Amino acid sequence: MKKLRAVVLDEKMDKVVRELHEEGLIELCDLASKLEDSEWAGLLSPSSPAPYIRDVSALLIKTNRFLDLFDSVKGEEKGGLKELLNPTLPPKEKVNFSSADEVISYGRSLLEEVEGEVKELADRLNHLENKINNLQQLKRYLEYLKDFQVDLEHLKSGPYTYVAVGLIPEDKIAQLKEKLSSITDNLSEVVEGKPVVTTENERKVPVVVVTLKEYRDKVGGELRRSGFERIEISNLKGTPGENLERIEREIRECEKERENILSKLRELAKKWYRKLLVLHELLEIEKERAESYTYYGRTERTYMLEGWVPEKYVDRVKNTIERASEGCGVVEVKEPDEPEEKIPVMLDNPKPVKPFEMLTEMFAPPKYNEIDPTLLIVPGFLIFYGIMLTDAVYGLLLTLIGLFVWKKLGKVSEGARNIGYILTLAGIATVIAGIVTGGYLGDFLKEFLGFDIYKTPFALVNPLGESFYINEVRPLLKLGSISVDNGPIAILLFSILVGILHLFIGLVVGFKENLEKKGFKEAFLNQGIWLLLIIGLALGLVTNIPYIILATVVLVVLLCIVRGYMKGGILDAMLGVMDITGFLGNVLSYARLLALCLATGGLAMAVNIMAKLIGDSVPVIGILLALIVLLIGHTFNFVMNGLGAFIHSLRLHYVEFFGQFYEGGGKKFQPFKARREYTTVN
């Protein structure tokens, strides 16, 4: 990373900002914090967003409104699932705007045109929807009153009478009648209809209450207290039944008209939707540009900008600024002048490895000047994944899923592209591991076809016993009293050896890193001790002289004690003795390779056994049931162990491997870059 600083004449600034934004190779630094320093404040004043931001924001709001409208009328798109599984890339529209004002005037005219065609329809739609809502509410009320076969016109208060129509909870009705007759001296009448169940699922009774006008307030108060819900029918004529018919007719008419408008709007959506999306994107980009001005500092006639640029792009960015400013700009490139944790980090790996950066970033991006472990993750991750899933059929399935995610879903999502790529490679590794261990849906071949692959030369090891190559007659090798004569112990041995090798690589990398940065002493104390241990063990095993192993272990324990003493006195020295168990733990942790490898094969076998049992014992439909058991069981096993293999493989890297050399915690490089999905400039 380099720090780039540029001072540009104000009238050229906009062009510079636009070109940098398109190029997307610089991460802008906010100068606001620097301007608090009085020395800087004397030279520069803070800068506010570019003036065109107001127009851009206003247009954005309007664009969003139209997009929302079109979204609401478009409804479900056809072929939703197909589109989901195989998304088509939106065609990119070529745009050529050289200033924000051009975008703004284009946006204005486009929105005006859209508004001209849409506004009347949208207003009418709004009106119709309100009307339908009101009618429907009225319809609901009238349905409650269906039992009263009277002209609704008569259910109004007259010169001497007070009439109230509404709903009352069923359990309050008796009490209400009593109360009303007592407060009105029997001069009131309550007419009940049939109880109804309202939309809120309460049982209520429609009632018409009639009394003299002078009791109006008293009766009204009593009605409120008993939970009376008034129904407004003041401007209706005819019986409820007649009204209902009329309302239903009106609703039908309104809905017909609404459908008509909706289909017109859908036509318009087809015409404008894409253009509006393009405009939306253009406006967003302009907005980002306008807002970037708050990062700069300004003098009377110039702007100053500051940013991080990856070393290999420095010349390009410098050229861009000089070209765009047409000579009215000065660029200065310096070494980073800030503490390391503030310098952003850009991971830069060759294309086949790049998707794996995702795994590094999931832990933490490297610190500035720390090694990028992505390349080191790749082989280990794939090998471990393969060993843990170990089934050729599962592997093939995973490869297919990976390819699908990578090639289809990956078209529109970078995350899917990365994970699809990783899964594809992991699937291939699994197929290889499956062939080596003879796992094809577990022991499917043996269980159902009677073909025992481990008696043939087509499988190297049997994770659950002896194979053609490794058996009691032909042990792989002998380690003291243990003879490596069956699959599990061979895989265990292999796991531990791979683990030691893996740790060794991590230690070597860490040793080198420490040697360069902190010197030999740190490197030796942190990594050298364990390197010594591994080399000593290997030497002892190869030469078959146990004393070498013993001597190394004693030496390493002593060194750990010394290291502990140097770090924090006697107590730490005593704890130092324990360090060797930590290292041993790291090595033994790789034994999970065997355990998970067995778990996949073993569970697959359990599924096969169950299916066979059912198939043999249930007559007629047994075969069908067995097939179902096989399908569900293997899917389940595949998903569970596929997930498990992924995470445990990651864990071995994050905990055991990274523990030797990697810390992470850097800030990711986030360039100032125009995000274009629907548009392109060249």
Added chain:
Amino acid sequence: MVFDNPLLLGAIGAGLAVGIAGFGSGVGAGIAGASGAGVIAEDPSKFGTAIVFQALPQTQGLYGFLVAILILFVFKNAPEWAMVGAGVATGLAGLSAIGQGIASSAGLGAVAEDEKIFGKAMVFSVLPETQAIYGLLVAILLLVGVFGNSLGATTIAALGAGLAVGFAGLSGIGQGITAAGAIGATARDPDAMGKGLVLAVMPETFAIFGLLIAILIMLGIMF
């Protein structure tokens, strides 16, 4: 031989394996599920995530089931005490699912707030599975007869190996609690991941002690 038929003791081993591990998985999945129900109440679209996290503590039960099947149908000729030892190892170590449930529940909570943390929460939630894997490992080593005719793997001593790795596997509960805390810390500050992992891996030390002793017993070098 204690009984005429070695499978009589083997059945006890199978029962222990599937029974105790099932208990652990049940409790763990219950803890994670409770948290899942809460998350779904807030946002029904998180159902898939909840299912994934709830699946994690269920693997222990699966291992128990696997070992039971292996004992009863596959390694029927294994030494009888090896069968019991294998059952005890897988069963007890399967109790680590309780810890995994606690961690998964925290992981699910964190992911509900911020989807980006999914991968990290997954890594933490899967830590307490190590203990169960060690249990499974010892069970397989016992059943397959990797150590030949060693007294440690064929006599009642095999039960000792199972107890060692099984009870040490309970450290998974502690690990789950640490992992849950570390998930919270990572959710607040993504840079805490590395250090959180170091802390969360500490309780595993004891599982490794257990595994070591189990292997030493099975090797039978003390006889």
